[in-house]
Amino acid sequence: VAGAASGGGGRATVDDVVRRLRQRGHRITPQRVAVIREFLGSADHPSAEAVYRVVLLGYPMMAVSTVYSTLRLLVSLGVAAEVGLCANEARYDPNTTNHCHLVCKSCEAIIDVPMGEELLGVVPTGAVAEQSFGAERVMLEVIGLCAACRASGAP
Amino acid sequence: VAGAASGGGGRATVDDVVRRLRQRGHRITPQRVAVIREFLGSADHPSAEAVYRVVLLGYPMMAVSTVYSTLRLLVSLGVAAEVGLCANEARYDPNTTNHCHLVCKSCEAIIDVPMGEELLGVVPTGAVAEQSFGAERVMLEVIGLCAACRASGAP
């Protein structure tokens, strides 16, 4: 029901990504497929390490560097986006629809908030034009404390 | 003309920050003052290392760790904000007015764009309420290529 075809906005399927990798002349290896499957299946915004830990369970012969390189590949395909949180670890987002994030500064949870055209309206078009800036992506993040951390009186 | 007093939005003065540090029971050391002066005087969005390099010129006995701890202090005072770029180095913003950033993904330049109430209107209030999220700060960043990098055909 959910799975979009190649072009669309939602979330790519494993098959789709594999197809596009092949098109681009990349090799399809079991490690890569495992990383892609785990990543696309994640309801979360995992870090490279997080993906690594899970994939390692099924593939005892797995190097972290492979996870890093595969995630970089996914970003270049436009199937993943780096979340601009800047804490200490990079986090990757498998959701490529227009949305913004509620980021908990205590537990580092990231909550997706779907946004429609509003997000585009946010771009400071005047300044972008004035600066001849080549805008590619807009990142909107609300920093604060999630409900759980507020309840438990976290910093 | 520019310098705001304690409360306001613009940019704090060295004296003001020193006063507030003292109030909080922190000691005022020459190293600290040097870091604060350099940081507040920066028209840029310097990294800790960048501040360190400059301050080092006047204070040959300066440790990086001191710069890091002082910047952390400034953030906790609300006088500095971390820029959520997530490249590899943390960047600090001495501008505490409502504004967003045009971030060049090639040269990592950060251009401030002042915004008024628009920025507040952007917050997805519905979602924030629904999630009982305690919003503290909104970060809006436009990723792309600056004019110079576009001209020189950078990636």
Place this chain on the structure above:
DNA sequence: CTCGTTGCAAATCATTTGCAATGGA
């Protein structure tokens, strides 16, 4: 005088890289 700060060096942690071995196309 006291305790917060400093400086230094070593420790950590995420991420990258060099290189030989390997297996997908």
Place this chain on the structure above:
DNA sequence: TCCATTGCAAATGATTTGCAACGAG
């Protein structure tokens, strides 16, 4: 077969930490 990709280990680079010496209050 051939070269992209892997795994590993070592390198890198940002940031933190432990601890003794120091100096602001």
